[in-house]
Amino acid sequence: MEGLFYLFALGATISGIMVISAFSSVHSVLWLIMVFISASALFILLEVEFIAFIFLIVYVGAIAILFLFVIMMLNLTGPGMGDDMSNYLPAGLIIGIVFLFEALSFRSTTLGGNWPLLVEKAPNIEVLGRVLYTDYYYLFIIASFILLVAMIGAIVLTHDEGIEKRKGQDIYIQISRQLWRTRG
Template sequence: METIFYLFAFNVIISGIMVISALNPIYSVFWLIIAFINASVLFILLEVDFIALIFLIVYVGAIAILFLFVIMMLNLIDYEKGRDMSNYLPAGFVIGVIFFITCRIIILSSQLSLFSLNRFDYVENFSNIIGLGRVLYTDYYYLFLIASLILLVAMIGAIILTHETKKEKKDQDMFIQISRELWDS
């Protein structure tokens, strides 16, 4: 069982690397979908079925498909072949270092008992769905509001980017049409 867990964890890491290294944005979204599916399998192996199914429904079923449709509508397939991606390495390195430092701070502070990561002690009396719902909708409701605002802005942005502002009027000029008919006959 542990081998299967490490296999899917390795797949998540490889898929995440492929998301940022794929030159074609559509391939990048496909790798993102594979990463989400592998992460969902990890949640199933950890016996958190509800989160795994929500992960599949929300991320794979909604957000990744939204990305795919936006990329297809914007016609971002026209990319340069063989372009140099090394100018993105410093920004990626800085973000990676910040992420690593944040993870280390959380691990060290939990070991020093600055805050408790064991907030789910009272969930044992309830099913997974009831306990998760109580925690998410009471303690983390503001995160749902922020996520809904981000999705609203993304939806409005996709609509604005794909909306054509040029209106080509196709009016008929009756004088030209009648004169054409008279001239042809």
Template sequence: MDLLFYLFSSMTLLSGVMVIQARNPVHSVLFLILVFFNAAGLLVLLGLDFFAMIFLVVYVGAIAVLFLFVVMMLNIKIAEINEKRLRYLPIGGVLGLLFLFEILLIVDNDLIPLLFYNTENFLEFKDINFINWSENLQTVTNIQAIGNLVYTYYFYFFLMSSIILLIAMIGAIVLTMQKGIGIKRQQVFLQNTRDFAKTIRKIS
């Protein structure tokens, strides 16, 4: 578990840095998707499988794909990004230092009162016998409960949402396609339906 935690954490930090440092906007969005995947892995390690699934569905399935389509449709030039990078460097540095300062304040134990508890009162209740009823009940995980609802009661709504997302994806691909003028293309249907008896001539 510790190895997976350090692996997902390091990959999240590395991918976050690459989101900022990548010169190609498409590559930045792909690294952002990798950040979301690693963050979902951290949520799974914490036992929050429902939040991990929502994280993937919302951020990767909707927001990141939307960013990718917008970047592809805008056709941003890399040279313009490199020229404007130094312009926003002071503001980004100030915001980064402010964010780092807030993280240091949160990590400080003096600002987290939940970490402090009265050990004397805690030791008084250590000899009390109690029954953990949650272990005696037949429970299901969050993923199983959501799967039972989505694929049974809400099957039609789930199918309709999938079709809507598919239509949106196809529409975005069609809008971003650029057909060149003067390029010879094959017409497969006309080639297959061609009458070779009328096209092939025998010269004697």
């Protein structure tokens, strides 16, 4: 079990490095899909199946495929794409080391290192629902209002107010033509 964890963690790390180092943006999205699949496998190993499957459905099935279609439609292979990006390496290395130290310090300071012992054994969906609808209910409501406003904004921006410009069907004319053809 521990070997599988390290295998998927190494796969996610290598795929993440390939996402930012691939010269083709299509290859970068394909490596991103591999990162999502490895992360989902890690969630399954941690017995968080609900999050793992939602991760697969939302990120791999929707977002990554959307990225892939957008990249293919925009044809992002113009001048300047795939140039030498080695001048960004020092800044990326520094940021990566800072994130690594933050992750290691978080691991060592979280409840004295014995936080897995404090987690109760309950179904994942029940725990997720309990936390979401009790502790974070106000954030859940705010997120739903933000999505509602975004949906209304998209409808307003795409709504065409010219009724006379619309093409429509006149049911009476269609029925009368059909009756005229069958009788004649």
